[in-house]
Amino acid sequence: MSYFKKSPWIIHYDGSSCNGCDIEVLACLTPMYDVERFGIVNTGNPKHADIFVITGSVNEQNIEVVKNIYHQMPNPKVVVAVGICATSGGVFRECYNVMGGVDKVLPVDVYVPGCAARPEAIIDGIVKAIGILEKKRKEMDEKG
């Protein structure tokens, strides 16, 4: 993947997930899968991040937090919804406090399926997101 201009940094936020997907996202960063070797770093600061990885669905309480993080991220940015909860609400879609997938509030670029999503699938999703990020960057550059 020679088109990396910058190491893509991710920020991870846990919507109302069950933790299953969160720990798999974390597992991607650890020695077995180790995405850090590609320069992908998990940051806690939205202003440093390029890719917003979100697990779990949205609800009344966290909707503002999710939007806030998204708006604090600099352009271009990509949203990756990890797990079936973030995609559609999943097993919890009929719960009274679950509004549904993340696409109810944010434009989602990549959906990663699975419950829990496997680290391999998450890495695939991030790689896809990097492609989209590059494309967005190019479009931005062309517009000037």
Next chain:
Amino acid sequence: MQKRIVIPFGPQHPVLPEPIHLDLVLEDERVVDAIPSIGYLHRGLEKLVDKREFPEYVYVIERTCGICSFIHGLSYCQAVEEMMKIEVPERALFLRTIGSEYSRLHSHLLTLGCLADGMGFENLFMGFWRVRERVLNRMEESLGGRVIQGTCKVGGVRKDMDGEMLERMKAELDVLDKEMKEMTGVLLRDDAVKYRMKGIGVLPKKDAFELGAVGPTGRGSGVRIDLRERGYAAYGKIGFEPVLETAGDCYARTAVRCRELLLSTRIIRQCIGKIPDGPIETKVTGNPNGEYASRVEQPRGEAVHYAKGDGGRYLKRFRIRTPTFANIPSLVHMLKGYELADVPVIIMSIDPCISCTER
């Protein structure tokens, strides 16, 4: 009087994998009060019993929390089985016990890693998680999933472990023991770790008891509370001593977890030695009627699953009290009087699991 300031902590914070919000009231650098507010993760899955038939609901209950998923499933099945008076085959009980202890291993390794990361020991974090992958591989092979397994079902378990697999697990336990001893040794012997954790977040035994601390949080203060001693699943046929520490500080709680890792492998070894042959499930007929509160020991402490049925396919009422929920009063108590910089370590030392708490 000094001026007080309120610092918001969370919901999105680098040391927190999950969202919880605390308002920290400070005088200079000292925390005088902490006001937790929760609700970022609430899903309302207890209400879902209205919409899922009782055998199906196991899938939902397992997703209460992705870390202790197996034990949630076990506890729910136990509650329903007690209501329906189902005899679970012996072999299934042993398989459930093995599964529980593997979950405990993976959970403790995870949290020790996160704690190390919270203190800035990134290498140690990676080390713990590397060992954890071994556990996860075994879990995937034997239980059918890395974090969410779906192994338990009402009346038994879904998946058997054959002799060859058990032998392989047993052989790997020695490797695990060796690696875990190495990692926990590094963590517990390090001077910087001691400096950051000894005498920090002290919870005296009396307070721990009065505030209802459970699990390693209680045991770190010397309260003997380990539900495994009540002998649910196959624990009654296994000999073990709960791990206790007395200091009640962050270091003691961490030491409890470190020693419990080795306890878990001991229990698994005994299970593999004693597991009888036979069927792994019984046929379930009829519907649950009555009520039952099932108590189990999760990695973070005691969880209570209350279920009530009226003879229909759907349960009438279901409720969970999770360990972190029980530990939050202790956490608030621990935070008072320590410096702002200690807050992340104290929070990590109770091993909070917010998605359990909020369900």
